[in-house]
Amino acid sequence: MRISATVHHEPGRHEVTVRTDDRTTTLDLPAREDGPGSAVNGGELLAAALATCFLNDLHREAVRRGVDIGAVQVVVESEFGERGEPASDLTYRVHVQSAADAGLVADLVRETDLLAEVHGTLRAGRDVELSSVQISAP
Structure with missing residues (x-):
């Protein structure tokens, strides 16, 4: 079983996906409101x-x-x-x-x-x- 996580962040866009083998799930994690990066x-x-x-x-x-x-x-x-x-x-x-x-x-x-x-x-x-x-x- 191969597991991975990807965080992609750029101004106005914050995406988090996790993957186990062929199953991919998107997580709802917002960007910070007070600057760049993740709110979590x-x-x-x-x-x-x-x-x-x-x-x-x-x-x-x-x-x-x-x-x-x-x-x-x-x-x-x-x-x-x-x-x-x-x-x-x-x-x-x-x-x-x-x-x-x-x-x-x-x-x-x-x-x-x-x-x-x-x-x-x-x-x-x-x-x-x-x-x-x-x-x-x-």
Whole structure:
């Protein structure tokens, strides 16, 4: 599975698309009102990526285990310091509505925490490489 994200920004236009293999989705992320760039920052998108990954994986694992779950809320929080510093105090909490045994659901949440791929990527401290730079005249 190949995943990518593209942000294209120019005056009056801000587009964000994500892609998994052959499926492309456009995200509704507005431009900043007070200058160039996105109204949503990378830290917020990182938190959203973690929350979304966990949510999707929890549903996947619930189906795999035959556990019926209803509403799920995932809240991710982190602290960003000075310019250039990585996030710290990265935590998340989960609220699951389910008629299933609470211990079974808690086990499902803990197992999903270990399986969630975005979480695992951050925990493994993977490298991020700048692979290309192109400069063109307007």
